[in-house]
Amino acid sequence: MSEPILEVQNISKFFGSVIALKDVSMFVRAGEVTCLLGDNGAGKSTLIKVLSGVHKPDEGVYRYxxxxxxxxxxxxxxDLGIATVYQDLAMIPLMSIWRNFFLGSEPTVGWGPFRRFDVDFAKRTTREELGKMGIDIRDPDQPVGTLSGGERQSVAIARAVYFGAKVLILDEPTAALGVKxxxxxxxxxxxxKQRGIGVIFITHNPHHAYPVGDHFVILRRGQIYGDFTKDEIPLEQLVQMMAGGADLEVLSHELEKAAEGGGPGADELEKVAEGFEAEARGEAD
Amino acid sequence: MVSGEEVSSLAVNTQPAQAAADERIREVGVLSRLMARPELGALVAVVVVWLFFAVVAADNNFISWATTAAILNRAAPLGILAIAVALLMIAGEFDLSIGSLVGFGGMAIMMLVTPVEAGGFGWAILPAIGVALLITLATGFFNGVLVVTTKLPSFIITLGSLFIFRGLAVAVPRSATNRTQLGGLDEVSGYGPMDAILGTKLELFGARFDVAIVWWIGLTIIATWVLMRTRVGNWIFGVGGDNVAARNVGVPVNRLKIALFMTTAFAAFLSALIQAFQFNGADSLRGSLKEFEAIIAVVIGGTLLTGGYGSVIGALLGTLIFAMVQQGIIITGVDGDWFKVFVGGILVAAVIFNNFVRQQATKR
Known part of the structure; x- marks a missing residue:
């Protein structure tokens, strides 16, 4: 096993009397996906902000x-190659794709007062880089506001990769998206991941985490609840741990009952359940 | 924001894009391309307003070099302000103090050159301009720093500055010289060469064009280039579109905003300087209401009040509309009181039209 590219050990963060994070340790290796799972209020956002440099941890060690x-x-x-893609702040809707892609890191040509934004290079590169990620954009001039949520996230990821990200921190990239x-x-x-980047994938949805993750860190109430590799934990268990078991069991019983009752939504419910399982199996292979 | 139809047309695949022909790009006509430009509304309005007065004021010689010169001469000092206001508004901020800074900058120059026995400093023209420029730039710096450190809306901060700097422009000269109008710039040493580049009139086609028009158009070209073709231009759009997102990708948001407030202060100073040469002096009240006229010109030119979208060329066109209406009303002999009704109407129409165009542009 190679050394982690990014690692935090016993990180704590306090806001006044509030303990947002306590003794949190986690890591990611190059070419692996570490999934950070936790429900609302578990401390995910604080941990992201520590990892991305917004907050300084009050205790603990950050190794890169x-x-x-x-x-x-x-x-x-x-600058060190730790790029964070935020859920909602990734892109500026009124700006074109190529302007967004290079915002803050514009390539320039020319000299002295005539130094200018290399527009042709920017447009060409945007198209090429998105193509490499398999994103086929229609026109780099179109405003980002005309892209769908998934496309926007993808453009943001492609951008981070292009600018030499070695670690990619993704904050709930799938949260507001439909299944497709x-x-x-x-x-x-x-x-x-296949391009050798260490990915930290933050989500509250184990069904999204499981197919892509190499190991899973579960955060609950500001502390690490568990850290598992994929072999150690099946999806069902991950789902249970995430939501604190009991609540979810009640819910699933209710769903089952609804399905047995043969109500109007019964078939659909069953299909959804099957779909999730199939997805998990198919992608896990 | 995204319709179901669009989602289904997404067809994302893991194969590299076929660069050549993409069936999802329609041939977009020239008209649709134009529709996506922020200046379009203003361009149409320029033509409509011009045609309107060309017909209505045909007997009053509207289509003539003399009238054209009068319109452009009227537009230039406002147009210089509108350029800087456009850049600032695209970056999502307002500067309501720019009109006051015209009065302030003009009085700063005149205070420095006014003879000592009259209560001034008695400097030569060049050092006076240099120092007055620095003082005026400092006011822009003051506005910018206040806005970025307090994070209050620039509308409120610069509303305060509007009164502060107008007050200073009146109070300081009055207590020192007992006057709020200072003249006699042409008697100051070094007047000639400066007047040649700032106050001359150029004889062309039998009409007299102010040299200020050259400054106005030249600065419009430079500002357009900066906005569309430099890093700073990209930052301006980014900051106006989303402050936080821009900061997250490494745009120096605070420095940019302070620089833009200093740019509006510079524009105010240049406008004041040109008018000081035109009128051979300064008036504490010069530039009153110009902050609103500049914002109106910029908005008519297609720039969004909320920032992130707009153009400097649009600001030029907006200024032109403003000046055409003003001049048209004067030469047709309509009571000048109607001017404001007209301008207000155009403003509302422009905002509605811009909103419509933007929705079309981002929909496709």
Whole structure:
């Protein structure tokens, strides 16, 4: 097993009297996907912000490529190759795809006061890079606002990869998406992994995490509840742990009853359940 | 935001894109391409307003070089302000103090050159311009720093500055020289060469065009280039579109905003300087209401009030409409009181039209 590219050990973060994170340790290796699972309020957002350089941890060690680091801004982390793609803040809707793609890191040509944004290069590169990720855009000039949610996430991922991300932190990239769209994003996560990038995939949906993840870190109430490799844990157990078992069992009994009752939605429910299982099996192979 | 139809047409695959012919790109006509430009509405309005006065004011010599010169001369000082206001508004901020800064900048120059016995400093023209420029840029810096540090809406901050700098433009000269109008710029040493580049009139086609028009058009070209073809231009769009997202990808948001507030201060100063040469002096009240006229010109030109979308060429066209209406009303002899009704009507129409165009542009 290779060394982790990014690792935090016993990280704690306090906001006044609130303990947002307590003794959290996790890591990701190059070419692997670490899934960070947790329900709302589990501390996922705080952990992302620590990892991406927005917050400094109050306790604990942050290691990147073997050496200890400390960031004073997200820019510092980005410069080292730790890129974060936020769920809703990834793109600027009114700007064209190519302007978005290079925002903040514009390629320039020319000299002195005549240094200018290399527009042709930007347009060409945007098209090529998205093509490499399997995203076939119609026209790089179209505003990002005309793209679907999944496409937007994908463009943001492609951008991070192009700018040399070695670690990609994805904050709930599939949360607001439909099934098909989520599938598209999951495919890009696999693409990024195959290109040797360490991916930290934050989600509250174990069905999205399981097919792509190599190991799973479960966060609950600001602490690590468990850290499992894929061999150690089947999907069902992951789902149970995520939601705190009992609640979910009640729910699933209710669903089963509804299905047995043969109501109008019964067939559909069964299909959904089968679909999830099939997805998990199919992608896990 | 995304219709079901569009989702189903997405067809994303893992194969690299076929670059050549993509069946999902329609041949878009010239008209549709134009529709996606922010300036379109203003361009149409320029033609409509011009035709309107060309017909209505045909007997009053509207189609003539003299009238054209009068329109452009009227537009240039406002147009210079509108360029900077457009950049700032695309970046999502307002500067309501720009009109006051015209008065402030003009009085700063005149205070420095006014002879000592009259209560001034008695400087030569060049150092006076240099120092007055620095003082005016400092006001822009002040606005910018206040906005980025307090994170309050720039509307409120610069509304305060509107009163502060107008107040200073009146109070300081009055207490020092006992006057709010200072003249006699042409008696200051070094006047000649500066007047040649700032205050001259160019004789063309038998009409007199202010040299300010050259500044206005030249700065429009430079600002358009900066906005469309440089990194800073991309940052301006990005910051206006989404402050936080822009910051997250490494755009120096605060520095950019401060620089843009200093740009509006610079525009105010240039406008004040040109008018000081045109009128051979300055007036504490010069530039009153210009902040609103500049915003109106920019909005008519297709820039969104919420930022992230707009154009400098549009601001030029918006200024042109403003000046045409003003001049048209004067030469047709209609009571000048109607001017404001007209301008207000055009503003509302422009905003409605821009909104419509933007929706069309982002839908396709």
């Amino acid at each position: 490529q073997g050496s200890e680091v400390s960031f004073s801004s997200p820019r510092d982390a980005l 769209q989520a599938g598209v994003v999951l495919r890009y996560i696999v693409q990024a």
